[in-house]
Amino acid sequence: MATEKKVTAIKNTPKHLLGIQNLSVLEAKEILTEAKFFIKLNRGSSKKLDVLRGKTQINLFFEPSTRTQSSFDLAGKRLGADVMTMNMSNSALKKGETLIDTAMTLNAMHPDIIVIRHQDSGAPNLLSQKVNCTVINAGDGRREHPTQALLDALTIINRKGNIEGLKIAICGDILHSRVARSNIYLMNMLGAEVNVIAPKTLMPRGIDNLGVKSFTDMKKGLDGCDIVMMLRLQNERMQGSFLPSKREYYEFFGLTPEKLKFAKKDALLMHPGPMNRGVEIDTKLADDINVSLVKEQVELGVAVRMACLKLYCK
Amino acid sequence: MKEKILTNVRIIDPSQKMDEIGNIVIDEKGKIKSIGKKSGTSKSAEKIDLKGLVAIPGLVDMKAFVGEPGFEYKENFRTLSQAALAGGVTSIVTMPNTKPVIDNVSMVDFIIRRGRDKAKVNLFPCASITRQMEGNQMTEFGLLKARGIIGFSDVNKTIQNSELMSRIMNYASDIDVLIMQHAEDYELAKNSCINQGEVATRLGLQGVSDIAEKIIIERDLSLLSEFPCRYHINQISSKNSLNVIKKNKSNGIKFSTGVSINNLSLNQNDIGEFRTFLKLSPPLRSEEDRLSLIEGIKNDLIDVIVSDHIPEDEESKRLPFAQAATGSISIETLLSLSLELYHNESLPLEKIIKCLTINPAKILKIDKGSLKEGSVADICVFDLEKPWVVKAEELKSKSKNTAIENRKLQGKVKMTLLQGEVVYSN
Numbered sequence: 001m002a003t004e005k006k007v008t009a010i011k012n013t014p015k016h017l018l019g020i021q022n023l024s025v026l027e028a029k030e031i032l033t034e035a036k037f038f039i040k041l042n043r044g045s046s047k048k049l050d051v052l053r054g055k056t057q058i059n060l061f062f063e064p065s066t067r068t069q070s071s072f073d074l075a076g077k078r079l080g081a082d083v084m085t086m087n088m089s090n091s092a093l094k095k096g097e098t099l100i101d102t103a104m105t106l107n108a109m110h111p112d113i114i115v116i117r118h119q120d121s122g123a124p125n126l127l128s129q130k131v132n133c134t135v136i137n138a139g140d141g142r143r144e145h146p147t148q149a150l151l152d153a154l155t156i157i158n159r160k161g162n163i164e165g166l167k168i169a170i171c172g173d174i175l176h177s178r179v180a181r182s183n184i185y186l187m188n189m190l191g192a193e194v195n196v197i198a199p200k201t202l203m204p205r206g207i208d209n210l211g212v213k214s215f216t217d218m219k220k221g222l223d224g225c226d227i228v229m230m231l232r233l234q235n236e237r238m239q240g241s242f243l244p245s246k247r248e249y250y251e252f253f254g255l256t257p258e259k260l261k262f263a264k265k266d267a268l269l270m271h272p273g274p275m276n277r278g279v280e281i282d283t284k285l286a287d288d289i290n291v292s293l294v295k296e297q298v299e300l301g302v303a304v305r306m307a308c309l310k311l312y313c314k
Numbered sequence: 315m316k317e318k319i320l321t322n323v324r325i326i327d328p329s330q331k332m333d334e335i336g337n338i339v340i341d342e343k344g345k346i347k348s349i350g351k352k353s354g355t356s357k358s359a360e361k362i363d364l365k366g367l368v369a370i371p372g373l374v375d376m377k378a379f380v381g382e383p384g385f386e387y388k389e390n391f392r393t394l395s396q397a398a399l400a401g402g403v404t405s406i407v408t409m410p411n412t413k414p415v416i417d418n419v420s421m422v423d424f425i426i427r428r429g430r431d432k433a434k435v436n437l438f439p440c441a442s443i444t445r446q447m448e449g450n451q452m453t454e455f456g457l458l459k460a461r462g463i464i465g466f467s468d469v470n471k472t473i474q475n476s477e478l479m480s481r482i483m484n485y486a487s488d489i490d491v492l493i494m495q496h497a498e499d500y501e502l503a504k505n506s507c508i509n510q511g512e513v514a515t516r517l518g519l520q521g522v523s524d525i526a527e528k529i530i531i532e533r534d535l536s537l538l539s540e541f542p543c544r545y546h547i548n549q550i551s552s553k554n555s556l557n558v559i560k561k562n563k564s565n566g567i568k569f570s571t572g573v574s575i576n577n578l579s580l581n582q583n584d585i586g587e588f589r590t591f592l593k594l595s596p597p598l599r600s601e602e603d604r605l606s607l608i609e610g611i612k613n614d615l616i617d618v619i620v621s622d623h624i625p626e627d628e629e630s631k632r633l634p635f636a637q638a639a640t641g642s643i644s645i646e647t648l649l650s651l652s653l654e655l656y657h658n659e660s661l662p663l664e665k666i667i668k669c670l671t672i673n674p675a676k677i678l679k680i681d682k683g684s685l686k687e688g689s690v691a692d693i694c695v696f697d698l699e700k701p702w703v704v705k706a707e708e709l710k711s712k713s714k715n716t717a718i719e720n721r722k723l724q725g726k727v728k729m730t731l732l733q734g735e736v737v738y739s740n
Contacts, residue, residue, distance in 0.1 A: 021516070098629070098632070098633060099633065099634060100632055100633075118634065120634030120635070120636050120637060121517055121518035121519050121588075121634070121635065121636065122517065122518075122519075122587070122588035122634050122635045122636075123634040125587055125588055126588065126632075126633070126634055140518065141518045141519070141634075141636070142518040142519075143516075143517060143518025143519075144518065178518060181515075181516075181518065204514075204515040205510050205511050205512070205514070205515060205521065205523075206510075206511040206512030206513075206514070206515045207515055209512045210512070210515065210516070
């Protein structure tokens with residue numbers, strides 16, 4: 001069993017999971033190995049463990065979220081932690097309390113883990129300097145979403161056996177996407193080749209320095225890819241006009257069965273959700289169980305988060 | 315006051331192209347009686363031996379924020395002047411973005427009275443270019459100037475309206491007032507907090523391209539060719555802007571340019587993992603930009619080095635980067651950090667001192683920044699070699715948001731004289 005392995009990588013590192021950028025290859029692999037065990041557990045009939053019994057986990061969500069929030073919620077509970085989820089979009093912060101004040105208040109209640117999602121890049125980093133418990137980043141601004149990248153990696157490994165040597169395309173709103181950034185770091189780290197495809201206005205400057213090839217043409221960008229990750233067009237983050245219309249975007253960057261043919265024959269499709277059907281992805285394709293890994297991503301998300309909670313909460 | 319003689323001191327005064335070891339004699343009125351190696355002595359005078367030290371004119375800082383009125387918890391006249399004198403700065407141009415904004419005559423009277431009572435340095439207050447710094451209607455340039463306003467600036471805001479800017483220049487040209495522009499196009503800079511590029515992409519922050527700065531400079535210099543007035547670009551930050559300045563200067567357009575010591579000494583990589591004390595405006599840019607700014611000083615395309623001293627309380631900085639306040643305290647470390655550019659052989663000493671003394675004085679048309687015979691003895695004495703480490707808690711500003719905490723510097727102010735009186739020594 002995976003838990004019997006003497007794992008060491010995470011032991012001596014800081015106890016926060018703030019981003020893939022801060023992880024070593026060993027640490028990433030350790031999380032993935034640990035998560036594999038939880039996949040089996042989650043599929044069984046008795047899902048409850050007592051690894052985190054007596055521990056308190058606070059989910060601090062400053063941005064609305066369904067899948068990440070419920071995934072962390074479930075992960076903590078299945079490990080036996082006491083989980084409290086705080087939806088911060090309508091609370092103290094509106095009364096003028098700062099992130100730090102909120103953090104200090106919660107810190108006084110002695111939590112063991114704080115899972116934070118925040119609209120500002122770097123908010124988890126700031127939080128981690130001020131509290132004395134584990135901080136896990138559940139998405140900050142457009143910077144990182146480490147557990148999403150880890151669950152994506154696990155999903156790929158589950159299907160393809162390995163990530164090394166694969167060619168992965170990430171398409172869509174790269175500029176506003178933390179999922180894209182975390183995936184770029186992680187897939188690179190695990191030995192994949194990464195292409196990013198986006199219209200120029202949604203491609204961040206300096207992206208090539210992150211170790212990817214950038215394309216504005218789906219045909220070229222998808223050529224020879226094993227995995228196609230589609231991103232959501234993040235309308236709520238867009239200030240001003242980035243695109244002429246959704247219709248035009250779909251025409252050139254929406255994934256259709258025809259465009260998917262540019263990739264390898266056995267290419268698989270991923271999407272972090274929630275999907276804008278008919279904007280970035282053809283609705284039938286999204287539901288095609290032969291190519292779409294979307295449901296599996298959600299399933300393995302719980303396993304990955306269990307692994308993170310377990311390994312980081314010591 | 316008794317006559318004073320500063321002896322055996324290396325005098326560097328770019329205003330009279332002086333770099334020699336000699337004496338400075340200060341008369342009873344606090345003015346320079348004689349200076350240089352041929353300078354005489356007098357038996358009755360009080361002697362101060364400054365062997366091994368350097369004396370330069372007291373620094374003229376063209377951009378600093380004093381919290382009064384409205385932000386006394388960030389800085390006040392007393393703390394600002396203490397910080398300034400500890401940094402060898404004897405003349406400060408203060409910014410009008412106080413609460414209320416200094417945009418009318420009664421505010422000027424208040425600030426001048428208050429400054430005179432509480433501050434021990436020469437203060438030269440700026441008023442805003444537009445009422446409430448809203449960029450809509452120009453302030454009373456003529457009346458304000460008559461009450462003692464040295465120049466006009468909307469500080470960290472830019473006149474976006476080109477028609478208004480042309481009228482400001484046109485009007486200002488007639489009554490000889492100095493217009494100081496912060497160059498940033500609002501639309502291009504919207505929501506940004508850092509330079510655009512790899513660092514912004516990695517940190518997931520909204521970046522701003524240097525084009526936002528360049529585009530305003532290009533516009534203003536075009537207008538300036540039509541309406542020549544005393545025009546100064548507060549701070550530039552990029553190679554691109556410098557190229558525009560070079561082109562226009564060679565076309566004979568007359569204006570002046572400043573740069574913040576931060577942009578000369580730091581780059582975007584220093585921001586590390588969200589160090590909010592390095593959130594500045596204009597933002598820190600690439601190393602290539604930094605090096606080009608140094609070249610700009612070398613080639614006389616940039617005239618002035620400013621501290622861009624912006625005290626901010628901890629609460630305003632202890633926030634996620636995008637929400638945190640902009641600016642750092644830097645008046646006390648202005649000279650020492652500038653000397654780093656001498657020690658690392660980026661710039662000649664004389665050039666650095668010029669940009670901190672006579673150049674700003676000339677732009678402001680004030681009788682400062684020089685140690686010529688007859689001028690007021692505002693003098694900064696420093697040890698060129700002394701190593702020290704910047705510790706925020708030891709700085710005199712009320713706020714402690716220094717961008718160079720723990721930086722090892724070489725060169726430290728030993729003594730500051732104001733009108734011949736020793737007002738600071740360590």
